[in-house]
Amino acid sequence: MSERLSKLPTGRHLIPCDFVARDQRERMLLATAGVVAERGYQKTTIELIAKTARVALSTFYRQFKSKEDCFLAAFDESAAAAAAVFDELLDTERPWPEQIASGLEIFLAMVVDEEARAKLCLVEAQAAGGPALERYQAMLEKVAPKLREGRALNPRAERLPDGFEVSIAGGLAWLVHQRLVDERSEELKGLLPEMLQITLTPYVGEAAAARAAEARQGGCGAR
Amino acid sequence: MTEAGKAGEGEAEIAPPIRLPAGRHGLPRDFVAQNQRERILTALVDTVAERGYNATTVAHITKAASVSRRTFYEHFADKESCFLAAHGMVVGHIRASIEAAAAAFDEWPQQVRAVLATLLRFLAGEPELARICMFEPLAAGGEIAARHRTSMQALVEILKAGRPEHAGERPLPEATEETLVGGIVSLIVREIAAGRTETLEELLPDLVELTLAPYVGPQRAERVARA
Numbered sequence: 001m002s003e004r005l006s007k008l009p010t011g012r013h014l015i016p017c018d019f020v021a022r023d024q025r026e027r028m029l030l031a032t033a034g035v036v037a038e039r040g041y042q043k044t045t046i047e048l049i050a051k052t053a054r055v056a057l058s059t060f061y062r063q064f065k066s067k068e069d070c071f072l073a074a075f076d077e078s079a080a081a082a083a084a085v086f087d088e089l090l091d092t093e094r095p096w097p098e099q100i101a102s103g104l105e106i107f108l109a110m111v112v113d114e115e116a117r118a119k120l121c122l123v124e125a126q127a128a129g130g131p132a133l134e135r136y137q138a139m140l141e142k143v144a145p146k147l148r149e150g151r152a153l154n155p156r157a158e159r160l161p162d163g164f165e166v167s168i169a170g171g172l173a174w175l176v177h178q179r180l181v182d183e184r185s186e187e188l189k190g191l192l193p194e195m196l197q198i199t200l201t202p203y204v205g206e207a208a209a210a211r212a213a214e215a216r217q218g219g220c221g222a223r
Numbered sequence: 224m225t226e227a228g229k230a231g232e233g234e235a236e237i238a239p240p241i242r243l244p245a246g247r248h249g250l251p252r253d254f255v256a257q258n259q260r261e262r263i264l265t266a267l268v269d270t271v272a273e274r275g276y277n278a279t280t281v282a283h284i285t286k287a288a289s290v291s292r293r294t295f296y297e298h299f300a301d302k303e304s305c306f307l308a309a310h311g312m313v314v315g316h317i318r319a320s321i322e323a324a325a326a327a328f329d330e331w332p333q334q335v336r337a338v339l340a341t342l343l344r345f346l347a348g349e350p351e352l353a354r355i356c357m358f359e360p361l362a363a364g365g366e367i368a369a370r371h372r373t374s375m376q377a378l379v380e381i382l383k384a385g386r387p388e389h390a391g392e393r394p395l396p397e398a399t400e401e402t403l404v405g406g407i408v409s410l411i412v413r414e415i416a417a418g419r420t421e422t423l424e425e426l427l428p429d430l431v432e433l434t435l436a437p438y439v440g441p442q443r444a445e446r447v448a449r450a
Contacts, residue, residue, distance in 0.1 A: 040364045042277065126361040127368065129277065133361070137413060156441060161429035166413065167406030174405020175398055178372065194396035202436060206391045213396075 025063055025073075027053040032074040037116035041071065041128040071120075071128050075135055078117040082110055096149050097200055097212050103146065104172075104195050105216070111176055112188050122177050143169040150203035160202065168199055193217050260298050262288040264309045272351035276306060276359040276367075306359075306367060313356045314374045317345055321381075331385045332439055332447045336431045338381055339407075343430070346411065347423040357408065358415045378404045385438040395437055403434050 031053035035044050046067050050060045064070040089106050090099060111118040125136040144165035151157035172195055179187050193213040200209035266288035270279045281302050285295050299305040324337040346353035360371035382400040389395055407430055414423050432441075432448035439447075 042364050124364075127364040129275070129362065133416060137416060140409060159445065161432055163410050163413075163426070163429055164433055167410050167433055168402075170409020171402035171404075171406030174408070175402055177405070178401065181368070181372070191398065194398045195402075197396050198399060198402050198437075202433075202441070206393075210393050 021063070024053070024055050024059055028055060028060060028063065028070060029074040029077050032070055033078065033116040033120045036071065036074075036124050037119040041124045041132075044071075046070075068129060068131070071124075072131060072135065074117075075121055075125055075132060078114075078121050079135070079139060081117075082121075085110060096153065097204060097208070099146070100150070100199055101196050101212060101216055104199070105192055108176075108188055108192055108195075111180070112185065115180070115185055118176070119180050122173055123180050140166055140169040140173065147199070150200070154203045157203075164202070168202075172199065256298075259288075259290055259294055263290060263295060263298055263305065264312070267305050267309050268351050268355055271306070271359055272354050276363045281305075303363075303366060306355075306363065307370060309355055310360065310367065310370060313352045317342065317356065318374075318377055320345065321377075325381065331388055332435050332443070335381065335385065335434055336427075336447055338378075339430050339434065340424075340427055343411075343423045343427055346415075347421050350420040353415060353420050353423075357411055361412070375404050375408065378407070382434065382438075385435075388438045390440070399437055403437070407434065 028049060031049050032044070035048050035052055039048075044067060046057065046060055049067070049070060050057050053060075060070070064073065086103065086106060090103055092099060094102075111122075121136070121139070125132045125139075147165040147168055151160060154160070175191060175195065176188065179185055179191075193216050196216055197209045197213035200212055204212075263284060266284045266286075267279070270283045270287055274283065279302065281292065281295055284302070284305065285292050288295075295305075299308065321338045321341050324341040325334040328334045328337055346357065356371075356374070360367050379400040382403055386395060410426060410430065411423065414420060414426065428448045432444045435444035435447055438444075
């Protein structure tokens with residue numbers, strides 16, 4: 001993080017304006033994740049974001065209307081980055097249970113590698129007012145269709161409750177949420193087999209789900 | 224924080240605020256204090272329902288309760304401890320009523336159904352209190368969010384009691400209950416956020432089914448849920 005927060009030289013230089021603005025914006029979004037993850041959204045101030053990003057307050061206000069505005073931009077940026085990772089790494093040609101296994105593995109690895117952004121999206125987004133909560137919920141809804149594909153494997157599929165996939169997504173997010181909040185992030189990677197078993201069971205049955213989970217017992221990294 | 228302790232179980236009714244006559248009135252001091260405290264809590268509930276926790280100020284609360292700032296601070300250290308007291312009352316009430324609902328049945332699946340039905344009925348009937356116990360703690364963060372997580376633990380314990388029902392070869396994953404509670408809460412919050420608090424009871428069959436399925440299998444879960 002310190003590397004990305006490093007400042008461009010001040011004063012006259014030949015670096016184009018929009019590059020400077022983009023670099024500043026990136027630093028501010030990164031700083032927002034860091035400050036929010038450490039102090040929580042409520043105790044985060046614009047001054048602190050600006051200070052951490054090493055920009056002037058006026059620079060902050062040139063790009064963002066308010067703390068909330070900046071927070072939402074940071075959420076959107078993180079969510080888009082995560083979506084891009086999924087797009088790149090998830091092989092949608094593979095059988096559905098394997099896609100779910102890889103998806104969860106990628107998800108947990110991202111949470112561990114980018115804990116500040118994970119806290120921003122999974123914990124603080126629920127604490128940052130209406131629009132942020134809407135985004136959080138939209139994120140859960142976005143996961144639902146991928147889970148829903150599993151209904152094709154289940155003869156009882158059409159009888160599963162309608163909100164079923166959202167509840168799974170919400171439940172998995174809650175597992176991660178609890179560990180991020182309680183500073184138990186070292187447990188996260190070890191959650192993969194259980195998360196996988198819980199997610200697959202309703203679609204493929206308990207025995208097949210348990211086998212898939214056992215295959216991932218080594219935790220993340222056994223790709 | 225000490226306030227929430229006082230507010231523990233039992234005193235769940237939040238009465239509409241009745242303003243006592245000002246000045247000398249010969250009412251016992253304790254009675255006045257109790258009445259003021261209830262008025263403040265009622266005012267907090269109304270104000271938070273209208274504005275959300277973060278936008279609520281002590282000034283809003285004192286105005287709605289028709290008490291002075293000084294009176295407020297005689298009862299509560301700050302907005303957070305006032306909220307925690309209200310939250311503690313609501314959660315205490317819910318806990319007592321779901322325990323009573325569960326006690327009316329011998330079989331665990333029926334108990335779970337009764338617990339969820341009671342929870343949803345309470346939340347649907349008291350939209351302001353639903354906000355206090357399910358929705359606003361997410362927005363409040365800090366100690367309030369921590370208290371919220373603790374109160375969710377009661378549901379986890381109720382579900383854990385269903386483990387002997389599970390007939391599979393392997394035990395259920397450790398995280399089963401936590402995931403289920405997270406899922407239940409996210410469906411409830413989704414309804415509240417969409418302004419559908421009053422129709423929360425429609426969720427009951429779905430919640431019962433998805434909660435029971437890991438323990439008793441999908442067929443039996445469906446039968447209990449749709450009974």
